[in-house]
Amino acid sequence: MNSAFLDFSLTDIAKALRRREVSAVDLVEASLSRIEAYDPGLKSFITVFEAQARQVAEASSTLLDAGHDLGPLHGIPIALKDNIAVKHSRTTAGSKILRDWMPAEDATVTARLRQAGAILIGKTNMHEFAWGGTSANPHYGSVRNPWDRERFAAGSSGGSAVAVAARFCYAAMGTDTGGSIRLPSAVNGTVGIRPTYGRVSNHGIVPLAWSMDTVGPMTRTVEDCALMLGVVAGFDRADPASASCSCADYLRGLKDCVRNLRIGVIPGYFFHHLQAAVYSSLKSALATFTELGAQIVEIPMPDIEGNISAQLTVEAAEPSAYHQRYLRERPEDYGDDVRTLLEVGELLLATHYIQAQRYRAMLRAAFLDAFGKVDVFICPTLPFTATRVGETTVVIEDGVAEDMLSAIMQFTGIASLTGLPALNVPCGFDADGLPVGMQIIGKPFDEATLFRVGHAYQDATDFHKRSPDLGL
Amino acid sequence: MNKQRMIDLEGVRLLAQRADLDIPSERAGQVAAILSVWQADAVMLARRMSESRFDALTPVTTFSHGIRSEGDAL
Numbered sequence: 001m002n003s004a005f006l007d008f009s010l011t012d013i014a015k016a017l018r019r020r021e022v023s024a025v026d027l028v029e030a031s032l033s034r035i036e037a038y039d040p041g042l043k044s045f046i047t048v049f050e051a052q053a054r055q056v057a058e059a060s061s062t063l064l065d066a067g068h069d070l071g072p073l074h075g076i077p078i079a080l081k082d083n084i085a086v087k088h089s090r091t092t093a094g095s096k097i098l099r100d101w102m103p104a105e106d107a108t109v110t111a112r113l114r115q116a117g118a119i120l121i122g123k124t125n126m127h128e129f130a131w132g133g134t135s136a137n138p139h140y141g142s143v144r145n146p147w148d149r150e151r152f153a154a155g156s157s158g159g160s161a162v163a164v165a166a167r168f169c170y171a172a173m174g175t176d177t178g179g180s181i182r183l184p185s186a187v188n189g190t191v192g193i194r195p196t197y198g199r200v201s202n203h204g205i206v207p208l209a210w211s212m213d214t215v216g217p218m219t220r221t222v223e224d225c226a227l228m229l230g231v232v233a234g235f236d237r238a239d240p241a242s243a244s245c246s247c248a249d250y251l252r253g254l255k256d257c258v259r260n261l262r263i264g265v266i267p268g269y270f271f272h273h274l275q276a277a278v279y280s281s282l283k284s285a286l287a288t289f290t291e292l293g294a295q296i297v298e299i300p301m302p303d304i305e306g307n308i309s310a311q312l313t314v315e316a317a318e319p320s321a322y323h324q325r326y327l328r329e330r331p332e333d334y335g336d337d338v339r340t341l342l343e344v345g346e347l348l349l350a351t352h353y354i355q356a357q358r359y360r361a362m363l364r365a366a367f368l369d370a371f372g373k374v375d376v377f378i379c380p381t382l383p384f385t386a387t388r389v390g391e392t393t394v395v396i397e398d399g400v401a402e403d404m405l406s407a408i409m410q411f412t413g414i415a416s417l418t419g420l421p422a423l424n425v426p427c428g429f430d431a432d433g434l435p436v437g438m439q440i441i442g443k444p445f446d447e448a449t450l451f452r453v454g455h456a457y458q459d460a461t462d463f464h465k466r467s468p469d470l471g472l
Numbered sequence: 473m474n475k476q477r478m479i480d481l482e483g484v485r486l487l488a489q490r491a492d493l494d495i496p497s498e499r500a501g502q503v504a505a506i507l508s509v510w511q512a513d514a515v516m517l518a519r520r521m522s523e524s525r526f527d528a529l530t531p532v533t534t535f536s537h538g539i540r541s542e543g544d545a546l
Contacts, residue, residue, distance in 0.1 A: 211532065306520055309513035316510065328493065343495055343503045344510065347487040352514035355521040357531030362521075364532070403509070 003030045003167075007467065010076060010170040010224035017064065017075050024060035024075030024119060028053045031077040031121055035168045038470045041149060043141035044162035046082045046092055048122040053077065056119045072227055074117030079163045079172040082123040083130055084215065085204035086110050093206040094126040094156075096139045096333045097326055107204025108239065109173055109215055109232045116231045121169050124159030128338045130175055130208040131319050132156060133183055133408045138335035142389050145188060146468035147434055151386035154187040154408070156180040156208075160218050161188040166470060171219045171228050177208045178315050179382070179412025181216050185424040186381035186437025189466065191225045191454065192218040194412075196444050197419035198243035200229070201236030209318035210241075211357075212416045221464055222425060222454035226250035229447060248448040258456045259293030264374030267298045269305070273410070274383045275396055281428030281436040282380050288460055289378075289453075299370045299377075304414070307363060308406055310356040311413035317353045320345030337392075364418040371443050376453055379411050381437035385430045415441050423450040426463040435463070479508045 005013060005022050016022050032050055039045055060075040080086060083093040085103035087110075092098045106114070113120070125143050127135050135143035135158025143158035145151040146166045153162050157174030161184035164172050174181040176194040185192030193216045200215050207213055217228030230250045236242045263286065265271070271279060286296055320327070320342050327334070327342050334342065370377075384407070387394050393401040394408075415422035421442050428436040442450045458464050479487075481500045484507065488495040495503055521529070 303520070306517045309510070309517045312510055313514050313517075331494075340499070340502050340506065343488075343493065343499070344506050346491045346493050347484070347503070347507055348511070348514070352511075352518055354531050355518040356514070358521050358526065358529045359517060360532040361529050362526060 003034060006030050006034060006167040009221045010219060011221070011227060013076060013170060014072060014074070018069070024057040024064070027075065027077055028057035028119060028121070031169055034166070035122070038166060039168065042144045042146060042162050042166060043125055044143055044159040044166065044168065045079070045122045046094070046125050046140050046159070047090060049089070049120055053119050053121050060117065060119060070115070070117030071231070072116055073113060073231060076118055077121040077169045078113055078118040079122050079124050079160060079169045080110060080120060081126050081157050081160050081172070081174050083126060083175060083206040084110060084173055086120060086123065089123070091123065091206070092140075093130065094128045094137050094140060097330055098206070099139070103204065105204065108201035108236045110204065112232045113173070124157070124163050124172055126159055127156035127180075128335045129206065129319070129323070130156040130177060130180055131338050131341055133179065133405060135159065135184065136390060144389065145386045146470060147189065148386065148432065150388055151434065152187070152389050152391070154183040154382070154386065157218065158184045161185050161190050161192065164190045164218050164220055165468060167467065171217055171224055173215060173232070174218045175205060175208070175213065175215045176416070177212045177214070178311055178409050178416050181218060182381050182412050182422060182424040182437070182439060183408060185218055187386040187435060189426045189435030189463070189468075190218055190220055191222050191423070191425055191464065192216065193225055193229060193423045193447065193450065194415055194421060195229060195233065195447060196243070196421045198241045199247075199421070199445065199447070200233050201239040201242050203236055203238035207322055209315050211318060212314065222423070222451055222458050223251070223254060225423070226254055226451040243445070245445060250448050250451055253448060254451055254455050256452055257293065258289060258453055261289070261294040261376070261453065262297050262374040263289055263294050264297050264299045264370055264377040265379065266301045266304055266377070269301070270379040270411070273396055274380060275385060275430070277385060277428065277430035278380050278383055278436050282438055285427040285438050285457065286378065288457060292456055292460060297374050299374060301366055301370070303362060303366065306359055307413045307417055308409055310359040310417055311409050312406065313348060313352055313356040314360070314417070316341060316345035317348050360417045363414070367418050367420060375449060377441040379439050379441070381411060381424045381439040382408050383410050385432070385434035385436060411439055420444060421447045421450055423454050425454040425457055427457070427461070428463060479504050479511060
């Protein structure tokens with residue numbers, strides 16, 4: 001089996017399929033072979049749809065040969081995080097509690113991927129119920145980072161990022177409440193977008209925190225990410241938070257330049273308290289944008305410091321409401337860390353939750369006001385590179401150990417609280433060869449600009465072209 | 473963090489009782505450790521949000537996208 005095709009981007013493999021240089025059957029067989037060979041050491045999948053994927057691949061090949069092209073994802077293996085419903089296939093949300101749940105219908109994003117011709121290759125591993133940032137899962141194994149298997153994959157969509165980085169599939173869907181698409185994308189060297197809240201339907205996805213939950217694609221290139229978002233985005237009557245405004249064509253204008261783009265940075269916050277490699281990678285990325293003709297604009301935002309507390313309060317309280325019944329009936333079926341966080345969330349004060357929600361309104365207004373002066377903000381996605389598997393604290397600087405959950409959300413909480421879209425793009429590697437990610441935050445529903453900025457960066461750099469050596 | 477705001481095991485037991493939640497005594501310590509830190513930070517945030525400059529601010533529950541709002545992409 002020629003597995004070289006697995007190194008192609010989604011965009012390029014779609015062209016190769018239509019030129020008949022490769023078939024959907026070839027892609028699925030290569031994908032399944034690679035998963036079988038390497039995933040036991042990475043734990044990125046909970047369920048692999050071997051028989052179903054082979055059947056669909058045969059049908060996809062037959063259809064394409066007969067001139068029936070279902071859409072941009074025709075014949076391409078795609079993975080889904082295991083909190084996204086797939087009809088009549090188990091959807092565990094990484095939990096023991098939902099170990100045997102077989103949804104009666106597809107999530108909206110699942111249905112849209114199928115309609116675009118995607119072949120569902122499997123369901124990816126994750127932090128239990130998406131409530132955590134490490135993807136250390138006590139029920140299905142800890143997801144390992146393909147760049148160094150002793151390092152974590154971050155989370156909660158760790159399996160999706162690893163599946164893409166390890167070339168098991170061409171794209172995967174993740175979910176992002178406090179950073180769960182962007183964080184694993186950053187530490188595994190992939191691209192991932194948290195869309196504007198309401199841009200992509202959450203219908204059929206096991207919730208974490210209703211007021212911040214989003215679902216989005218994870219890929220190896222920005223162009224692939226734009227293509228995927230175009231497939232899954234759009235209004236859905238089944239999701240009460242779904243936005244009714246029309247979607248942009250995310251591929252049109254993708255290759256436009258970034259000359260005169262105004263990039264906002266928050267002095268004293270965006271480049272403060274970072275590991276050295278993260279600092280230098282982000283500074284280099286901003287220098288690259290400057291060379292491309294963009295301008296850096298400092299936007300002071302004195303109230304930004306409260307964002308982590310607001311994030312943790314909302315993200316703790318809402319899941320504890322969703323899980324109240326299970327926490328009383330089956331507490332021993334949760335992993336220890338998630339059970340503790342759910343218990344903590346039960347004990348928070350209502351006034352503190354409301355103050356956090358008022359903080360969100362203030363922060364969103366501050367960012368909307370700032371977007372009169374800048375087009376995007378750029379900051380690190382997280383302040384450190386992948387830590388060792390199992391660690392619950394992290395040292396960022398000065399030898400001081402910090403709580404992992406608070407530290408990991410230093411920058412991702414901003415878009416989560418404000419509902420703004422944010423894109424992770426690989427922007428470097430540390431001395432140990434671990435990826436660094438930058439986060440591009442944009443205006444509501446302006447994902448097209450994020451893709452244009454990210455694509456311009458990938459056009460000028462080659463960080464996204466490196467792949468982990470799984471043979472180590 | 474203000475030591476006076478540390479939540480001890482008895483504090484966790486009382487809060488859990490009010491929430492009708494059984495937290496076994498052997499788990500109360502780890503709940504107290506996290507809750508103490510988060511609660512202290514939440515108190516600081518609540519103080520900030522109680523400043524008069526925020527008197528007119530209403531909380532976010534979910535965002536409404538039914539009509540175009542200020543700052544939205546055109």
